[in-house]
Amino acid sequence: MSGPIVYRGWRPRRGDCVVVKDLGSDHKSLPLYLEVMNHSPTGFEWGYGGSGPSQLALAILVDRLGYARRAEAMMLHQAFKITVIAKLDRKRWSLPSGAVDDFIASISKGRSPC
Secondary structure (H helix, E strand, C coil): CCCCCEEEEECCCCCCCEEEEECCCCEEECCCCCCCCCCCCCCCCCCCCCHHHHHHHHHHHHHHHCHHHHHHHHHHHHHHHHHCHHHCCCCEEEEEHHHHHHHHHHHHCCCCCC
8 A cells, every 4th residue: 555645635616526646845636537337427426426436436446545455455346335425515624644544454353444
């Protein structure tokens, strides 16, 4: 896994969703990773349990685990969506990479992440 980062999402205008990974001194748009799994070609969403939140959950996990571990991300992303992504504030949120790592660790140790 890469070093500490913060994933951030917000809505600058009605209907738009922006998601970046904040690297401290820089930030980059989070890719959709549609080549891994295509839940929502129109983009990310959060704050509920639909297809846009599924795509965001998958993208964060692939980004955090690395593309080589995409199969693991594919297995975990629905639980991550329900446990974390569906509960994010609809307007603006931030999610430290440590919280993502904690979720991954809790699942891999067989504990409930809730």
